Amino acid sequence: MADTNKLTNLLLRIADGDDAAFEDLYYETYQSVYAYLMSLTKDPDDAQDLMQDTYIKIRGACHLYKDQGMPMAWILKIAKNLFLMKIRKEGNKDNAISELKILDKTSFDNVKDVDTRMYLNQLFTQITEEERDIIILHVVGGLKNREIAEALGIPIGTVLSKYNRAIKKLQEIAGKEDVI
Amino acid sequence: MSNRIRQGFEDMAPDIFQQIKASPYEIIQSEEELFSELIPKKAPKTKMKKKFIYSAASFVVAAAMVLCLIPGGIGHVDAAVGEIYLDADASIILEVDENNQIIGIKAGNKDAEDIVDKMMKDTDFPASISDVVDAAITGLKEKGHDTKDILVSYCYDEKKVEAVEEAVAVSADDCTIQSFQKNEEAAKEAQRNHISMALSHFEKSAGSDVIHTAEKESTTDTAKTSTNTNTNVNATTSATPYVSSSTETKKKVKRHWRTNESDTKETSTVAEEKTEEENINKGNVLADKIKERQQKYSGSEAIVTSRPTQE
Numbered sequence: 282m283a284d285t286n287k288l289t290n291l292l293l294r295i296a297d298g299d300d301a302a303f304e305d306l307y308y309e310t311y312q313s314v315y316a317y318l319m320s321l322t323k324d325p326d327d328a329q330d331l332m333q334d335t336y337i338k339i340r341g342a343c344h345l346y347k348d349q350g351m352p353m354a355w356i357l358k359i360a361k362n363l364f365l366m367k368i369r370k371e372g373n374k375d376n377a378i379s380e381l382k383i384l385d386k387t388s389f390d391n392v393k394d395v396d397t398r399m400y401l402n403q404l405f406t407q408i409t410e411e412e413r414d415i416i417i418l419h420v421v422g423g424l425k426n427r428e429i430a431e432a433l434g435i436p437i438g439t440v441l442s443k444y445n446r447a448i449k450k451l452q453e454i455a456g457k458e459d460v461i
Numbered sequence: 462m463s464n465r466i467r468q469g470f471e472d473m474a475p476d477i478f479q480q481i482k483a484s485p486y487e488i489i490q491s492e493e494e495l496f497s498e499l500i501p502k503k504a505p506k507t508k509m510k511k512k513f514i515y516s517a518a519s520f521v522v523a524a525a526m527v528l529c530l531i532p533g534g535i536g537h538v539d540a541a542v543g544e545i546y547l548d549a550d551a552s553i554i555l556e557v558d559e560n561n562q563i564i565g566i567k568a569g570n571k572d573a574e575d576i577v578d579k580m581m582k583d584t585d586f587p588a589s590i591s592d593v594v595d596a597a598i599t600g601l602k603e604k605g606h607d608t609k610d611i612l613v614s615y616c617y618d619e620k621k622v623e624a625v626e627e628a629v630a631v632s633a634d635d636c637t638i639q640s641f642q643k644n645e646e647a648a649k650e651a652q653r654n655h656i657s658m659a660l661s662h663f664e665k666s667a668g669s670d671v672i673h674t675a676e677k678e679s680t681t682d683t684a685k686t687s688t689n690t691n692t693n694v695n696a697t698t699s700a701t702p703y704v705s706s707s708t709e710t711k712k713k714v715k716r717h718w719r720t721n722e723s724d725t726k727e728t729s730t731v732a733e734e735k736t737e738e739e740n741i742n743k744g745n746v747l748a749d750k751i752k753e754r755q756q757k758y759s760g761s762e763a764i765v766t767s768r769p770t771q772e
Contacts, residue, residue: 300482307478315474329475336481342489358496365498389473397469400462420463421470434499436583442595449631455462 288352296343303340310356311336313422317357320417321364323405325391331367335360353424354432361432403454412447415440541565543622544643545590545629546614546659547597547636549606551576554657555593561624562587566597569657576600590625594632608635614659615640639663 288309294302314335318328338359346355392398404413414433418424426444430437489495541556541564552569553576564587568577580596594613601611613633615626617640626640641647641662651661 304478304482307481311476311478312471312474316470319470319473325473329477332475333477333481333484337484337486338489338495340481341486342495345489345492345495358499362496362498369498389469392469392472394465394468394472397465397472400465401469401473404466416466417470420466438579438583438596438599439592441599442592445595446591446632451462 285350285352288356289346289348289350292339292343292346292352292355293348295340296346303336306339307336310353313353313418314356314360316417316421317414318360318364320405320410320414321361327367331360331363334363338363351428351431353422354428357418357422357424357432400451400455403451407454408447408450409443411435412443412450415444416447416451419444542619543615543617543625545594545625546612546616546657547594547601547633548612548614548657548660548663549601549604549610551601551604551606552657552660553577553580553597553601555590555597557590557622557625558587560587561590561622561628563590563593566593572604576604590628591632594629598633598636608633609637611636612659612663613638614662616643616658616662617641618643 288306291302291306291309295306311332315328315332318331318335319325322328322331335356339356342359346352389398389401392401404416408416411433415429418429418432419426424432426437426440429444430440433440493500540558542559543557545555545557545563546569547553547555548569551572553573554567554569555563556565556567558564563584566577566580566584568574576597580593580600583596584593598608598611602608611633613629613636615621615629615638617625619642621640621642629640630638639659639662641659643658647662648658651658
């Protein structure tokens with residue numbers, strides 16, 4: 282989970298043409314960006330393609346970043362915009378197709394641990410899309426509630442309530458083995 | 462669980478930095494270009510002929526008049542069949558319709574006005590009970606109330622709806638929960654005392670002498686209260702609060718009250734083991750707390766109603 286000030290600083294340096302900063306930004310954030318895109322696309326290949334596009338956009342748009350203390354939310358907003366563009370270009374693919382993709386458990390083949398694979402499967406099948414986005418942004422992205430609200434374009438109260446509900450659901454499913 | 466999810470995505474995320482580095486990029490000129498899908502586009506202005514506007518308006522007026530005459534039409538959307546009260550120092554009232562949806566939110570006192578204002582902005586009516594109860598609890602927590610100090614009450618008109626009670630139990634499982642049937646006398650008494658009907662009911666049934674414990678109630682299908690006497694009064698009650706016909710619901714509905722002084726959590730099972738003396742003390746603390754609220758809100762303004770406007 283990347284530090285907000287560090288990310289802000291990296292974005293400003295990239296805007297000044299610092300390639301090393303771009304590499305640092307990538308390694309600080311790519312897992313969160315990928316997780317978020319996985320949540321949106323439910324497909325590893327689509328998520329990878331969009332992640333590539335996201336970083337290319339970031340490179341060309343860093344000068345537009347206005348420091349409001351939420352660099353990660355800004356990055357994820359770019360990712361979401363690209364996802365929406367893709368959906369529009371592909372003619373509003375039916376959600377059912379995406380759901381089928383995720384039911385194919387090979388999506389999580391890269392995950393070594395069996396339990397972890399099971400948790401991810403539950404994350405993608407047992408809770409709603411918005412709840413999943415919130416959990417991923419919080420747990421993987423380390424975003425604060427207001428950043429999640431900004432990234433998803435929903436009120437902070439909704440973030441809080443949906444987060445609590447999603448955790449309850451996952452805990453119930455996991456048999457209350459441990460706590461997020 | 463969080464570690465596993467994080468670890469899972471760490472394993473999954475491919476490192477494609479070299480590909481990205483080798484890809485050409487363009488300088489983006491504006492935010493509109495960057496967030497083209499997220500920034501709402503202005504709708505193009507359309508020119509409508511006056512004649513068409515007049516006929517459309519006439520049609521809308523006629524349709525509205527017809528709808529008003531039909532039972533279940535727009536004149537009938539406002540039928541609340543139950544209320545959910547959330548009482549800390551701030552009091553919030555949620556109105557439930559016959560479809561078990563929240564159709565209105567009221568501030569029971571001034572303290573709750575800003576919470577309700579915010580909730581009104583964030584809520585699309587009709588809304589699910591869980592969503593709104595969660596939002597209300599969040600609002601109360603933001604005001605500094607501990608969930609264990611929040612009393613959540615489900616008040617029903619004629620028939621209790623298990624689904625509503627269960628939704629309340631699930632959404633507010635850390636709070637003190639009660640359910641009771643609405644009656645005019647209780648409503649008047651609450652008004653007289655300048656407190657919500659839920660608090661009034663809680664006071665009347667739990668009072669200064671009687672503490673209700675979930676464990677004792679949940680073992681029976683009839684109304685029971687554990688009765689504890691203090692030094693002066695032999696207190697028994699014939700009130701019928703906290704009665705649930707569903708055993709499952711009853712199990713979920715934990716009722717506990719954390720006192721200001723001892724800061725201890727009383728769960729149903731622990732409460733059963735408490736001595737009589739402790740229960741008397743607890744009853745006195747609870748009574749003090751309610752009296753304190755009565756004093757605080759005596760003379761306060763009438764309930765402020767916030768409801769979605771009907772179009």
